[in-house]
Amino acid sequence: MEYISTRGTAPTMDFEGVTLAGLANDGGLYLPSEWPRFTEAEIADMAGLPYAQLAAKVMAPFVGDSLSEEELLSLCEQAYGRFAHKAVTPLVQLDEQQWLLELFHGPTLAFKDVALQLLGLFFETFLSRRKSNLTIVGATSGDTGSAAIDAVAGREGVDIFMLHPAGRVSDVQRRQMTTVRAPNVYNIAIEGSFDDAQAMVKRMFGDEELTSRFNIGAVNSINWARLMAQVVYYFAAALQLGAQQRSVAFSVPTGNFGDVFAGYVAAQMGLPIERLIVATNVNDILHRALSDGDYSAGEVTPTVAPSMDIQVSSNFERLLFDCGGRDGAAMAEQMRGFEASKAMRLTNAQREGAAGLFTSTRADGDQLSQTLRWAHDEAGQVLDPHTAIGLHAARECALDADIPVVTLATAHPAKFRDAVERAIGQRPALPARVGDLFAREEAYDSLPGDYDAVRAYVTERATPAD
Ligand SMILES: *Cc1c(COP(=O)(O)O)cnc(C)c1O
Numbered sequence: 338m339e340y341i342s343t344r345g346t347a348p349t350m351d352f353e354g355v356t357l358a359g360l361a362n363d364g365g366l367y368l369p370s371e372w373p374r375f376t377e378a379e380i381a382d383m384a385g386l387p388y389a390q391l392a393a394k395v396m397a398p399f400v401g402d403s404l405s406e407e408e409l410l411s412l413c414e415q416a417y418g419r420f421a422h423k424a425v426t427p428l429v430q431l432d433e434q435q436w437l438l439e440l441f442h443g444p445t446l447a448f449k450d451v452a453l454q455l456l457g458l459f460f461e462t463f464l465s466r467r468k469s470n471l472t473i474v475g476a477t478s479g480d481t482g483s484a485a486i487d488a489v490a491g492r493e494g495v496d497i498f499m500l501h502p503a504g505r506v507s508d509v510q511r512r513q514m515t516t517v518r519a520p521n522v523y524n525i526a527i528e529g530s531f532d533d534a535q536a537m538v539k540r541m542f543g544d545e546e547l548t549s550r551f552n553i554g555a556v557n558s559i560n561w562a563r564l565m566a567q568v569v570y571y572f573a574a575a576l577q578l579g580a581q582q583r584s585v586a587f588s589v590p591t592g593n594f595g596d597v598f599a600g601y602v603a604a605q606m607g608l609p610i611e612r613l614i615v616a617t618n619v620n621d622i623l624h625r626a627l628s629d630g631d632y633s634a635g636e637v638t639p640t641v642a643p644s645m646d647i648q649v650s651s652n653f654e655r656l657l658f659d660c661g662g663r664d665g666a667a668m669a670e671q672m673r674g675f676e677a678s679k680a681m682r683l684t685n686a687q688r689e690g691a692a693g694l695f696t697s698t699r700a701d702g703d704q705l706s707q708t709l710r711w712a713h714d715e716a717g718q719v720l721d722p723h724t725a726i727g728l729h730a731a732r733e734c735a736l737d738a739d740i741p742v743v744t745l746a747t748a749h750p751a752k753f754r755d756a757v758e759r760a761i762g763q764r765p766a767l768p769a770r771v772g773d774l775f776a777r778e779e780a781y782d783s784l785p786g787d788y789d790a791v792r793a794y795v796t797e798r799a800t801p802a803d
Contacts, residue, residue: 338401340367340561343658344672345665352403353463356456356562357471359555360542363669366655367561372605373398377581380607384576388425389413391576392455392569395606399565404462412462416454419444421770426451426570428577428743431716435731436743437724438574438587445513446749446771447644448596449484452558452566457488457495459562460554464494472551472799473497474541476534478643479506480748482524483513485556490519496799497556498523500534500791503783506643509752509767509774516777523798529786532637537788547792552802558595559651567599568606570745575608578741584609588731588744590723591615591623592645594652596745597695601656604694611740615697616730618645618705623653627697630688633680640702641756642722644747649679657683660690698730705729709760719765721748722756 340355341347344365350358355367383391393410400409417425422442429437443450464471471494475485482499489495499514503526515524527534541547542555558564575585587610589597597615604610617624618640626632634648658668661684675681683691700708705722708729712718720728727744736742750757750765758764767774784790 338373338399339370341370341665342367343654343665344669346669352400352562356403356459356560357463357552357554359560364672365665365669366559366652368655368658369399372602374605375607377607380572380576381581383572388569388573389417391573392417392566395569395572396565408462412455412458416458419454420450421768426573428574429718431712431718431728434736434738434740434742435716435728436574436578436741437718437720437728437746438570438743439746440570441721441746441749441752443484444487444770445480445483446752446768447480447484448567448745448747449480450487451570452563453481453484453488453556455566456556456560456562457492460489460495461492469494469552469803470800471495471554472795473554473556474500474538474795475556476500476531476538477506477514478502478531478646479510480644480752481557482506483510486514486517486522486524488556490517490522492521495554496521496523498525498795498799500525500527500538502526502531502534503528505531507753507755509754512774512777512779513771515779515781516774518780523794524781525791525794526781526783527786527791528784533786537791540788541792541795544792547796550796550801551799557651558593564595564599564602564652567596568602571600571603571610572608574743575603575610578743580609584611584740586610586612586614586731586734586736586740586742588614588616588727588734588742590642590645590727590745590747591617592647592650594623594650594656596747598652598655601659601694610694612734612736613695614727614730614734614742615695616727617697617699618642618726619699619701620646620648621699622648623650624697624699626653626683627691627695630683631680632675632683640722641705641753642726644723645726656691657687661687696734698733700726700729706760708732709757713761713763719750719757719761719763720746721750721753723747723753
């Protein structure tokens, strides 16, 4: 399988190459040069497979020659063996039409574990083969940082430097990062907002003095391998609900457009998906883009669903490229315009292409709380705020009664227990597997919001490329 950049000029690469590169060097994002497609019979044959076997089957066409079938299956078994539920991503029924797909049974209680546990193993496998080292730099508003650190802690060939905005992540989120003690993990509390931290990370990718000494890698969802791993649970859910005989809709609490783009990929591969519902909170750039073509970034409004408090959704570029005729030069031009003015219009081809599969909604704080209460009172389920936004969208979107609607439950409610308690008057307990989180000792360094300070910190501690 060959991968191309959405901006048309970066070198094409194989799976191993795109996994280690993260971002393409023309500023674009990597995508497969064409979508692999399963036949109906092949999809029907996947019904009933254990999760790790299903994962290896669904991902094999994307991985190509970078791993043998046995290697891929063995990595999937290792990654998903660490989940606290045997089904890995179990389905729960809420009423006649509504379902929840629980994606939070991994070590750090959010769906990001599903992809990152595997990505950590891909990194280790590819780096030991190449005898080289990778320096991961990332910024986190909470969930990505903890999932990435858990996935690479103690692994050979990888160092991770994770920046979080000081005082702006929840206590559970911070402790999940800072109580991991491994010699290759560096936690940095940085003065300023998440966007400030993110801007420094982006600058490091373009800093030639750094990139000439270190292989800088990415763990956010610009990394193709993450999206690929997320395609699997769309198959798992739809197969359980009767695909290929019947099509299924999904509602996805959306921030950077990674998770819902994985659903789009599943549909390209032949999975019968009726609709993909893009659920946003008041930070609704994606809702505006999909409903009237207006992709313009405003100020971020902080909410109780912080992982969706985003005004620029990196992975949206992948959809626009694919729906807009896969024209890298045109995409580069459109994104240059967006980067200059923070606003752009979708082309007609992009709007029509997206409208075939996507619907979008926006939920405010009251609708979120009402949905948390509905799930609790009517279906006996305690949800996290992100999932509640997804479920609100699922219930709003009037689909035929015979279409099951699956809301992706992206985080465990205990991760956001203050907000949940305010809405339903009940404080969700932390699951036993993270039970001693508050007894463990924290370790992190604090730095000012100054690029040179961060860069010096990384340079002193990272392992050179080879
Ligand atoms: C990251 C995250 C999201 C948003 O996912 P994207 O792939 O960025 O769209 C939603 N909910 C939770 C709990 C998250 O951690």
